[in-house]
Amino acid sequence: MRESEADQQGLEIAPGCLWFREALDRPAQESLIADIRAVIAAAPLFTPRMPRTGKPFSVRMTNCGPLGWVSDETGYRYQPFHPDTRAPWPAMPAALRALWAAHAGDAPPPEACLVNLYAPDARMSLHQDRDEDDLTAPVLSVSLGDTAVFRIGGPARSDPTRSVRLSSGDVLRLGGASRLAFHGVDRVIAGSSTLIDGGGRINLTLRRVTVSA
Numbered sequence: 001m002r003e004s005e006a007d008q009q010g011l012e013i014a015p016g017c018l019w020f021r022e023a024l025d026r027p028a029q030e031s032l033i034a035d036i037r038a039v040i041a042a043a044p045l046f047t048p049r050m051p052r053t054g055k056p057f058s059v060r061m062t063n064c065g066p067l068g069w070v071s072d073e074t075g076y077r078y079q080p081f082h083p084d085t086r087a088p089w090p091a092m093p094a095a096l097r098a099l100w101a102a103h104a105g106d107a108p109p110p111e112a113c114l115v116n117l118y119a120p121d122a123r124m125s126l127h128q129d130r131d132e133d134d135l136t137a138p139v140l141s142v143s144l145g146d147t148a149v150f151r152i153g154g155p156a157r158s159d160p161t162r163s164v165r166l167s168s169g170d171v172l173r174l175g176g177a178s179r180l181a182f183h184g185v186d187r188v189i190a191g192s193s194t195l196i197d198g199g200g201r202i203n204l205t206l207r208r209v210t211v212s213a
């Protein structure tokens, strides 16, 4: 298979984990960044904190869509409003709904898009995405801006991991046997993209949360 064909169908980097490289071309990335800036203007970035300890995350976050993922001393959860402003999350941009339709198979529509903003020294330690009631739908992750050194293992924390470099415009689908795979970001490579003014990386994760009737 030629590389371009593999990219369209997704390259399977772990069972059920498909990597669609450059799923978004530069104009599509620029348009999506403009959409995300509008989301951030309506729902300001907040600094999530670890359950119990209250230790701040190194990434800042916001959400769009009917539900948003938040974390503070009382735990991780989805809720329909911003933790500081209490306003409903802004609507999910049409481009993200289209991306889900193209890459999430026959899963019901996404309900949450978590926006993660990585400053140059930000990282995300290995974790599973398991706060959703529907664990059959995949998680779609969209990378924008600076390249991330992304690590993925298996459903057990002790499973071996591999690392891939996610570049701006890449889409990663965590589904099937990788839906509960441990994953994280070891580091972001500063200066590797010109997409975001001032540098940095934005990651979007689209998720189905509730089980559809």
Ligand code: SIN
Pocket: 116, 124, 141, 148, 150, 166, 183, 184, 185, 203, 205
């Ligand atoms: C996440 O797991 O929530 C983010 C992954 C990434 O930033 O690529």
Ligand code: FE2
Pocket: 127, 128, 129, 183
């Ligand atoms: Fe995650």
